[in-house]
Structure formats: structure tokens, C-alpha cells
Amino acid sequence: MAYSEKVIEHYENPRNVGAFPKDDPTVGTGMVGAPACGDVMKLQIKVNAQGIIEDARFKTYGCGSAIASSSLVTEWVKGKSLDDALQIRNTQIAEELALPPVKIHCSILAEDAIKAAVKDYQSRIAGAAEVGHERVKAA
Ligand code: FES
Secondary structure (H helix, E strand, C coil): CCCCHHHHHHHHCCCCECCCCCCCCCEEEEEEECCCCCCEEEEEEEECCCCEEEEEEEEEECCHHHHHHHHHHHHHHCCCEHHHHHCCCHHHHHHHHCCCHHHHHHHHHHHHHHHHHHHHHHHHHHHHHHHHHHHHHHC
16 A cells, blocks of 8 residues: 555654653653554643643554654644644544545544543643642641
């Protein structure tokens, strides 16, 4: 199967590969797997005090389309609010990368990864608020 030029371009020059420390409270981590093929994608977002995603990283153990999808998504989420990041749809990714039907699940992985990263960040924030509250009560 031939990959589109955009997939090959991202595959050869992936953006934002790497990882942030998991214990950084400003980081949300999404780790998802595709049951269809066993590929795994880890996507992280770094969120500033205004709730804007200022940076992103990914590591993907998967096919060229999955690597290109995650690379693209790390570019797209930068500068977005969490709500706007949740609006990213796999169909937009598939369209941008001209993915064939057999590779649509690779773009779904990227949509799921960003959603999981946002959810993880939000649960950390909620957890931190709760801890703060308990401290106040105990004082
Ligand atoms: Fe499964 Fe691409 S073939 S993520």
C-alpha cells in the first residue's frame, strides 16, 4: 500500500517525538492501543496556567500512518484550549494525511490519545484541588 506524501513527510521528520516527565503536574498523558493491530500511541500535553496547551510530545509504536497521525496531532494541539483539543476528529486527521480506509483506525488512535491526555490532565487538576482542600480542612 502506498503512503501519501504527507504521511511519508511526517514519518521521515516526525514532530515533537519524546516524553515529558510523568510526574509533572502540568502534563497530561494519554496512552492508547489499537486492538486491530496492537499498535500503541503515547501522547502528552503540557498545559499552562491559562489552560492552553503550550507543548506536546508523542511516542508511537506503530505503522507509518499512526506515527504521522500522532506527529500531526502534536502540531495541531499546540496553542489550543483543552476544549478545542477535544474537538479534533480522526476524520480531519485522515483527510489531512489522505489515509485510505484501511488506515482510518490509525487516525482514531490519535484522536483517542489526545482525548485520554486531556482527561488525564483534568483528573490531575481535580485531584490536586482535592488534596489542597483536605489540607485546608486538616489545618
Ligand atoms: Fe494499526 Fe496503523 S496499522 S495503527
